[in-house]
Amino acid sequence: MKRIAIDMDEVMADTVHKSLLVFNERFNKHVTREDLKGTKLVHLFPDLKEEIYEMHNQPDFFRDLPVIENCRETILELSEHYEIMIATAAMEVPGSFQAKYEWLKENFDFLNDNYFVFCGNKSVIQADYLIDDNIYQLESFKNQGILYTAPHNIDVEYDVRCNNWLEIKKYFMDSLAHV
Secondary structure (H helix, E strand, C coil): CCEEEECCECCCECHHHHHHHHHHHHHCCCCCCHHHCCCCHHHHCHHHHHHHHHHHCCCCCCCCCCECCCHHHHHHHHCCCCEEEEEECHHHCHHHHHHHHHHHHHHCCCCCHHHEEECCCHHHCCCCEEEECCHHHHHHCCCEEEEECCHHHCCCCCCCEECCHHHHHHHHHHHHHCC
16 A cells, blocks of 8 residues: 655644734735745744744644645545555654644544654655655655645646645645556
8 A cells, every 4th residue: 555644734734824924924924825825934924033933833823723735634635545654744843743743633633643743844754755845845856746736836846736626635645546
């Protein structure tokens, strides 16, 4: 059975939604998802870099993120044909471990938590595919990477890109049909 590794933030979990809510409230701003096309909050507000990092590093920040549309259903269906692992770059935000684990257990209770990998560089991941929104993670991955569209990567070129979970489902189900 082939293995799919899936990133959590901005692939499974809508981190941008929560980031904008907290950031706008805390700093009395009106930043929208549209404002983040091709960039990230830390690039728009470099003077607030430390505060943005601390905002994300709060122990409960990742606990109540919305699940991206069609994600749960697609992963459930894919898990019938592929081995699924979650590979999240939690080393970048050490305060996120517990909240990310609890979020995964609550929203993806059908997945085996022995296949939850909290890492930094995803080149260590042993999988046939990696679905991620960060190009630097895909560039170091040895097998087939799939760039998941997020506001910050909208202008990035990559050979395989999926814009939503229905496209991911089609990609993998079509792959099964060709086997």
